[in-house]
Amino acid sequence: MELKSATALAHPNIAFIKYWGNRDEQLRLPQSGSISMNLASLHTETTVRFSDDLERDTVVVNSQLLVGDPLARVTGFLDRVRSLAGKQIHADVVSSSNFPIGAGIASSASAFAALALAGSAALGLSLNESELSRLARTGSGSASRSIPGGYCEWARGESDLDSFSVSILPQDGWDLSDLIVLLSHSHKKVGSTAGHSSANTSPYQPARIQDAARRLDICRKAILERDFSALAEISEEDSTLMHAVMMTQQPPLFYWEPRSLAIIKAVKEWRASGLPCFATLDAGPNVHVICPTEARDDVYANIHVLVPDSQILVSGVGGPAHLINPTTVEH
Amino acid sequence: MELKSATALAHPNIAFIKYWGNRDEQLRLPQSGSISMNLASLHTETTVRFSDDLERDTVVVNSQLLVGDPLARVTGFLDRVRSLAGKQIHADVVSSSNFPIGAGIASSASAFAALALAGSAALGLSLNESELSRLARTGSGSASRSIPGGYCEWARGESDLDSFSVSILPQDGWDLSDLIVLLSHSHKKVGSTAGHSSANTSPYQPARIQDAARRLDICRKAILERDFSALAEISEEDSTLMHAVMMTQQPPLFYWEPRSLAIIKAVKEWRASGLPCFATLDAGPNVHVICPTEARDDVYANIHVLVPDSQILVSGVGGPAHLINPTTVEH
Numbered sequence: 001m002e003l004k005s006a007t008a009l010a011h012p013n014i015a016f017i018k019y020w021g022n023r024d025e026q027l028r029l030p031q032s033g034s035i036s037m038n039l040a041s042l043h044t045e046t047t048v049r050f051s052d053d054l055e056r057d058t059v060v061v062n063s064q065l066l067v068g069d070p071l072a073r074v075t076g077f078l079d080r081v082r083s084l085a086g087k088q089i090h091a092d093v094v095s096s097s098n099f100p101i102g103a104g105i106a107s108s109a110s111a112f113a114a115l116a117l118a119g120s121a122a123l124g125l126s127l128n129e130s131e132l133s134r135l136a137r138t139g140s141g142s143a144s145r146s147i148p149g150g151y152c153e154w155a156r157g158e159s160d161l162d163s164f165s166v167s168i169l170p171q172d173g174w175d176l177s178d179l180i181v182l183l184s185h186s187h188k189k190v191g192s193t194a195g196h197s198s199a200n201t202s203p204y205q206p207a208r209i210q211d212a213a214r215r216l217d218i219c220r221k222a223i224l225e226r227d228f229s230a231l232a233e234i235s236e237e238d239s240t241l242m243h244a245v246m247m248t249q250q251p252p253l254f255y256w257e258p259r260s261l262a263i264i265k266a267v268k269e270w271r272a273s274g275l276p277c278f279a280t281l282d283a284g285p286n287v288h289v290i291c292p293t294e295a296r297d298d299v300y301a302n303i304h305v306l307v308p309d310s311q312i313l314v315s316g317v318g319g320p321a322h323l324i325n326p327t328t329v330e331h
Numbered sequence: 332m333e334l335k336s337a338t339a340l341a342h343p344n345i346a347f348i349k350y351w352g353n354r355d356e357q358l359r360l361p362q363s364g365s366i367s368m369n370l371a372s373l374h375t376e377t378t379v380r381f382s383d384d385l386e387r388d389t390v391v392v393n394s395q396l397l398v399g400d401p402l403a404r405v406t407g408f409l410d411r412v413r414s415l416a417g418k419q420i421h422a423d424v425v426s427s428s429n430f431p432i433g434a435g436i437a438s439s440a441s442a443f444a445a446l447a448l449a450g451s452a453a454l455g456l457s458l459n460e461s462e463l464s465r466l467a468r469t470g471s472g473s474a475s476r477s478i479p480g481g482y483c484e485w486a487r488g489e490s491d492l493d494s495f496s497v498s499i500l501p502q503d504g505w506d507l508s509d510l511i512v513l514l515s516h517s518h519k520k521v522g523s524t525a526g527h528s529s530a531n532t533s534p535y536q537p538a539r540i541q542d543a544a545r546r547l548d549i550c551r552k553a554i555l556e557r558d559f560s561a562l563a564e565i566s567e568e569d570s571t572l573m574h575a576v577m578m579t580q581q582p583p584l585f586y587w588e589p590r591s592l593a594i595i596k597a598v599k600e601w602r603a604s605g606l607p608c609f610a611t612l613d614a615g616p617n618v619h620v621i622c623p624t625e626a627r628d629d630v631y632a633n634i635h636v637l638v639p640d641s642q643i644l645v646s647g648v649g650g651p652a653h654l655i656n657p658t659t660v661e662h
Contacts, residue, residue: 203542204535204575211534240583244535244575252571254596258589265585 021199038318112139352530369649443470
């Protein structure tokens, strides 16, 4: 009997320049590049155990056994890992996150990054960072950005071979914080995968993609120069551009809730009054308010006054996905 | 001494296919056509009195004397009327509206429609409907749609000569109501005129304009066939397309307030549950909820539960701009 297992931890990320829309749905090759920051205090920890004893894959996420489409998505991903290793062997996967799933905190990013690393390590593959990022990408696009550490850019690339993420600034390169205002813990009506596949039904998606290189250049430069004001302006612009596409897709996706909009508008006013902060939203109602860590307490206090009933998660910049006590036991 | 005066009444209108962006700012030639419905219970009444005794134009709007840019906009418009009549003579203008100005109910539409009619009549011009609509357009684009009655389409046209509005269905042709939820009485930070002139700074405006003929065709057909469901879908799509452009302009214009979004989202759910209604917003936070008049009381009740503190104006379909007791007194 052969037993191989590994445990990996990965952080979710918040995108400043967003990923929305694929040119290849299977390989999750994006229509444009994107840039994000890993979130230190949030993580997914995943253990993958391959064994000849298993007759099928089983996947437990936050103590719940996956069935149906969510299970099929993970087994399809495991097929990819098995194919890389040239092995036919089933797996038990146990994964848990310390933050609410399915509410726009990109749980799939940390989940598939951790799964890519744990799964490949358990089968004895020694993938380098770009190979891991490419693999994670095929499970969830934004997972490719949760493999390297700190501030990451995911290249559009020409093919599967060169569409992966690299760190453009390490996690200790710029001390920013993300205050995540939780406005909903509930699962989204329309998940990101379905939303991506209808991005092109918005008449605005082509213009958004055509303009992406400009936004990426501005954002990358802002990060490398630690220019918060420039990062704030381009990130808010990019977030609005993505949500404008979502709201004009068929069917329309209105991820913004009234309180999301209240925070978006308030943050613009706070910044105009001199408090460094900006708001950005992924595919969900929760608002990420980004600020230099030295302004964190002031920004937190402002948010708390505005939405006193909402939970606020606080995070600094996170590192790369990594293995925890990697083990391979042969019997 | 010569004294010529006339009084005219005009209704504002709510656009189903919106006007946003000019190709000629001076003549207010739009980048695309638009379609609207006049609002019967709202109106502006304007008296224009030309007299050789006057040394300058004076304009009183809702008991307030205009100065500065707002005054210059009206005197510039009066110059156009004077030029048409070949006369050099100043005017007293007194105008009042029975609804809040500057909060997105297109007060400038009814104001310049009434001014075009009263001003031209007072100087003895007998302009036909299309001439009046063209003249009103030069004061405020959407004013061109407040000259004819009922449901009106304003043609993009090739030039000043053919960019005017015509009624596509008379006011008694379809019994719809508009429930206007007043979320703000305050003046807009950025007025429509400034907003129009920066529409092209949004990367999405070209796509919006390119797609306009399709939306106009669907909307016109829905009105002619009294197909409420089709009108609802295309109108909500068009409103979102316009606000997406506004939010992605430089500077961004976020006319939606949190409660606007709450109503937008609730109305989609009500319609999905079988209550015929749809939401559309002009350049302001107030939400226009349109419904067949037989559904008006149910829709009103729903809105009242959702935003109990907000005033709701109710209107049916309005007629054309018209003169009231037209008089020309010669001394």
